[in-house]
Amino acid sequence: MSNPEVIHGDCLDVLPTLTQNAAELIYLDPPFFTQKTHKLGTRDGVKNFSFEDIWGDYGQYMTYMSDRLEKCRNVLSDTGSIFVHCDRNSSHLLRLVCDKVFGSENFKSEIIWHYKRWSNSANALLPAHQNILYYTKTKDFTFNKKFVGYSESTNVDQILQKRSRDDRNKSVYSRDDAGNVLVAAEKKGVPLSDVWEIPYLNPKAKERVGYPTQKPILLLERIIELSTNEGDLVIDPFCGSGTTLVAAKLLNRKCLGIDTNEDAVELTANRLLSPAKTQSALLEKGRASYSTADTRISQVLAGIKYTAVQRNSGIDAILLDKWNESFVFVRLQKQNESIKLGIEKLQKAADKRGGGYMIFVASEPLDAEVEACKDLLVVEAQSQKILHWLATRADVYERAG
Numbered sequence: 375m376s377n378p379e380v381i382h383g384d385c386l387d388v389l390p391t392l393t394q395n396a397a398e399l400i401y402l403d404p405p406f407f408t409q410k411t412h413k414l415g416t417r418d419g420v421k422n423f424s425f426e427d428i429w430g431d432y433g434q435y436m437t438y439m440s441d442r443l444e445k446c447r448n449v450l451s452d453t454g455s456i457f458v459h460c461d462r463n464s465s466h467l468l469r470l471v472c473d474k475v476f477g478s479e480n481f482k483s484e485i486i487w488h489y490k491r492w493s494n495s496a497n498a499l500l501p502a503h504q505n506i507l508y509y510t511k512t513k514d515f516t517f518n519k520k521f522v523g524y525s526e527s528t529n530v531d532q533i534l535q536k537r538s539r540d541d542r543n544k545s546v547y548s549r550d551d552a553g554n555v556l557v558a559a560e561k562k563g564v565p566l567s568d569v570w571e572i573p574y575l576n577p578k579a580k581e582r583v584g585y586p587t588q589k590p591i592l593l594l595e596r597i598i599e600l601s602t603n604e605g606d607l608v609i610d611p612f613c614g615s616g617t618t619l620v621a622a623k624l625l626n627r628k629c630l631g632i633d634t635n636e637d638a639v640e641l642t643a644n645r646l647l648s649p650a651k652t653q654s655a656l657l658e659k660g661r662a663s664y665s666t667a668d669t670r671i672s673q674v675l676a677g678i679k680y681t682a683v684q685r686n687s688g689i690d691a692i693l694l695d696k697w698n699e700s701f702v703f704v705r706l707q708k709q710n711e712s713i714k715l716g717i718e719k720l721q722k723a724a725d726k727r728g729g730g731y732m733i734f735v736a737s738e739p740l741d742a743e744v745e746a747c748k749d750l751l752v753v754e755a756q757s758q759k760i761l762h763w764l765a766t767r768a769d770v771y772e773r774a775g
């Protein structure tokens with residue numbers, strides 16, 4: 375299937391054939407000097423994808439990248455930006471190459487894309503970030519400021535009160551003539567930093583298409599929103615499965631991708647027919663929602679050793695010690711969820727993992743219909759006990775009176 379938005383070939387040859395000075399953004403996720411062949415397949419096992427990232431030495435890699443980044447520079451508009459994705463294997467090499475091609479004066483940031491991982495790492499720190507080098511073509515570039523929420527430790531006065539500069543140019547709270555502190559106009563939050571926490575695509579994500587090293591659309595959306603406006607052209611000269619193009623489409627930008635791998639070109643064309651994006655519960659609800667769940671669990675299981683489970687709709691914690699060789703699964707009743715439904719979810723999740731003991735903590739009074747069985751304990755949260763105790767006080771006073 376042919377789609378003019380995806381071109382098969384080496385970007386070294388394809389980029390010079392495009393309109394020069396036209397792209398507002400180039401994002402590239404090239405080989406990272408990992409000295410590996412990257413392989414993966416679709417979930418149904420029908421198709422396997424791979425690409426080579428093996429080099430004679432780092433000089434060869436740097437020349438290869440430099441030649442292609444030169445061509446990228448020519449395609450960028452004068453207000454354009456380029457984001458070069460890499461990791462610890464190549465960030466030092468590509469920083470040197472990019473400084474040379476784009477000018478160190480046009481270096482803007484090294485973005486740290488941080489994510490959580492659960493794999494084991496032998497005798498080393500577990501890598502949990504990748505690097506994105508951000509350069510602009512000139513000093514006059516498109517940049518849409520983004521704000522994020524204040525951190526939990528921000529002082530309430532810092533959020534609410536107006537600030538100005540004193541005689542010594544120090545930032546101070548503004549006051550009116552009577553000395554009263556002035557309230558600030560609406561605050562947008564704090565400017566986005568260069569450390570981005572965006573979840574890595576999990577193996578079951580709807581968005582996953584089986585391409586090795588596929589990046590999350592959420593990451594690309596953030597880059598596109600920062601550096602382009604609707605209608606602008608976004609190019610990915612190493613497009614792989616087409617993540618950049620999908621994100622650009624979803625944000626009403628024009629897009630173009632290039633890849634040497636024919637399978638990648640076909641996959642990208644297919645993906646563009648029905649772009650799908652995984653919603654991130656972490657980003658939508660924020661990390662605070664997980665800490666609320668953590669706090670509730672720690673209250674319920676005080677004194678018992680357990681592991682909190684973050685991304686499962688049926689289980690909130692597993693006790694560290696097995697009982698009678700069985701796991702013990704714990705679930706809290708959620709807001710707007712009946713006790714019956716909550717227990718069903720716990721049972722389903724436990725069954726899926728071979729069964730075990732289950733503890734369900736209800737946040738509303740237990741009624742007679744709740745059926746506990748030998749493997750299931752249903753308890754009321756402490757708050758229910760407090761409410762129940764308070765309610766019974768009226769009886770006690772009535773009787774006493």
Ligand SMILES: C[S@@+](CC[C@H](N)C(=O)[O-])C[C@H]1O[C@@H](n2cnc3c(N)ncnc32)[C@H](O)[C@@H]1O
Pocket residue numbers: 383384385386403404405425585586587588589590611612613614615616617618632633634635638
């Ligand atoms: C790390 S993958 C990109 C993954 C992509 N960001 C995604 O989300 O699916 C790198 C891609 O660059 C392609 N590639 C390698 N050398 C290339 C070149 N000279 N021109 C165009 N594509 C190239 C590979 O075939 C591979 O698909």
